[in-house]
Amino acid sequence: MAGPKTYERGALLLDATYVCTPPHVRIARDDIAHTMLRQGLAERVDDAKLLVSELVTNVVRHCRSLTVRVVARSTPDTLILSVSDDSPALPARHPSSPDDERGRGLFLLDLLTDEWGVGTTDHEAKTVWCCLSLAAGATPLSSTPESAL
Structure with a gap:
């Protein structure tokens, strides 16, 4: 029997469904921030907020999920975030220029x-997941040198 999926491991901190x-x-975005702060995980809260915002925005813009x-x-x-919807459409990279406001997720x-x-599931649904290191020395976006962006 296979082990749990990567995004299904760890202690549950938040499980919320949104319109x-x-x-x-x-x-x-606010829910993930409040959840992390309550758990004492402030060191990556800005990164988690940005990622949740991007992933949920992608679902709102591109999927026909309710x-x-x-x-x-x-x-x-490690913090494991997952965002699920009812669309079989997989994320795709799109070329973007430095002036574009979209396309960087x-x-x-x-x-x-x-x-x-x-x-993905057999029911034409998908989950996009990601893992953020909580170890000392992790570099949150707010302290990433501008040249690295």
């Missing part, structure tokens, strides 16, 4: 996370 509308992006589910789990050294996943991926 798939633009105002719920902010609510999801709801979006955000789950946060933690291990002693997957770039941010590459930049800020230790690993990320997409899980």
